Structures are given as structure tokens and as C-alpha cells.
Amino acid sequence: MVEEYMEKYPSRIALIGFMGAGKSTVGPLLAGKLGYTFLDLDTLVEERAGIQIRQIFSREGEGHFRELEIEALRGIKDTEKLVLGLGGGAPTSPENQVILQKYFFTVYLVCSFEEFQKRTGRDPSRPQLLKTEEQLLKLYCQRLPIYEKLGEKLSTEGRSRDEIVQEILTRLDST
Numbered sequence: 795m796v797e798e799y800m801e802k803y804p805s806r807i808a809l810i811g812f813m814g815a816g817k818s819t820v821g822p823l824l825a826g827k828l829g830y831t832f833l834d835l836d837t838l839v840e841e842r843a844g845i846q847i848r849q850i851f852s853r854e855g856e857g858h859f860r861e862l863e864i865e866a867l868r869g870i871k872d873t874e875k876l877v878l879g880l881g882g883g884a885p886t887s888p889e890n891q892v893i894l895q896k897y898f899f900t901v902y903l904v905c906s907f908e909e910f911q912k913r914t915g916r917d918p919s920r921p922q923l924l925k926t927e928e929q930l931l932k933l934y935c936q937r938l939p940i941y942e943k944l945g946e947k948l949s950t951e952g953r954s955r956d957e958i959v960q961e962i963l964t965r966l967d968s969t
């Protein structure tokens with residue numbers, strides 16, 4: 795079964811979407827079904843920097859984090875049999891958009907702003923959550939068209955992780 799998937803499906807699948815969309819919960823499950831490796835771009839950035847994302851934000855600023863994100867994505871763009879979860883802001887950089895369009899089949903996991911708030915609360919590991927609700931809503935609205943441009947839209951609300959994975963597999967079948 796796994797071999798069948800490996801031949802049939804694109805070699806690199808990216809999961810994008812706003813914080814809390816489920817990229818890092820759905821990603822490993824999807825990778826398991828496909829016999830692919832799951833990588834989380836945030837984790838790669840943290841490993842390369844040797845510090846946590848919130849520390850990168852507070853010490854070096856968001857701009858530096860975005861540069862590290864670009865470097866990390868560039869470093870794995872040729873990896874085969876990969877499911878990659880990207881941080882919510884990673885698809886906003888033009889460099890990353892080019893890489894996604896050229897090297898990845900991209901799925902946009904959609905969740906509403908209200909659902910994002912419910913799912914993430916005030917998680918201290920996510921520096922963006924230090925922003926006000928108004929700023930976050932602005933960020934959410936700015937990013938939606940970018941996610942829509944880059945990925946196959948897939949709603950996550952009211953669906954279990956398994957259902958979402960199944961839906962992605964169905965979409966992959968028709969690529």
C-alpha cells in the first residue's frame with residue numbers, strides 16, 4: 795500500500811495555513827500514510843538557530859526569523875518523499891512562494907479566525923500571539939489571499955484529523 799502511494803503521489807507536499815490550522819497534527823499522520831518523512835519548518839529553524847522561535851523573535855526580531863525560514867526551506871526543497879508543515883507566516887515571503895510553487899504540492903488548511911483563537915489561546919511559544927486581537931485579525935486577513943493563491947483549499951473545522959488526511963489523499967489521487 796505504502797509503495798503504491800509513493801509512486802502515485804507528488805514527492806513533496808506542503809501544508810500551509812494560519813496558526814492553529816492543524817499543520818503539525820495532520821502532517822505526521824499524512825506522512826505516515828504515504829510512507830514519507832514529516833518535517834516541521836519551525837523545528838528546522840529552531841534546530842539551525844539553536845534557540846526557540848520566541849527567543850529569535852525577542853532577540854533578533856521577526857525579520858531575522860523570516861530570513862532563517864527562507865534558508866531552512868531552501869535547504870530542504872529537493873528532499874524527496876517529504877510532508878512539510880510551514881509556520882503560518884512562511885508563505886508570505888516571495889522567495890518561499892516561488893519554492894512552494896516550483897517544488898511542492900501545497901495544501902491550504904483553512905480555519906476561521908474564531909477557531910484559530912479557540913485552538914491557540916495565548917500559547918507562549920507563539921510570539922505572534924503577543925499581538926492584539928485587532929492586529930491578529932489584520933494579519934489573518936492579509937494572509938488568506940496568499941494561502942489561497944498557493945494551495946488547494948481544505949476546510950478543517952468539524953473534521954477529525956483522520957478525515958482531513960483522507961481528504962488530502964483523495965485530492966492527491968486526482969492530481
Ligand code: S3P
Nearest residue numbers: 812813836881882883920921922
Ligand atoms: C508564525 C507562526 C508559527 C511560527 C512563528 C510565526 C506566524 O508557526 O512560525 O511563531 O507568523 O504566523 P505555526 O503556524 O505553526 O504556529
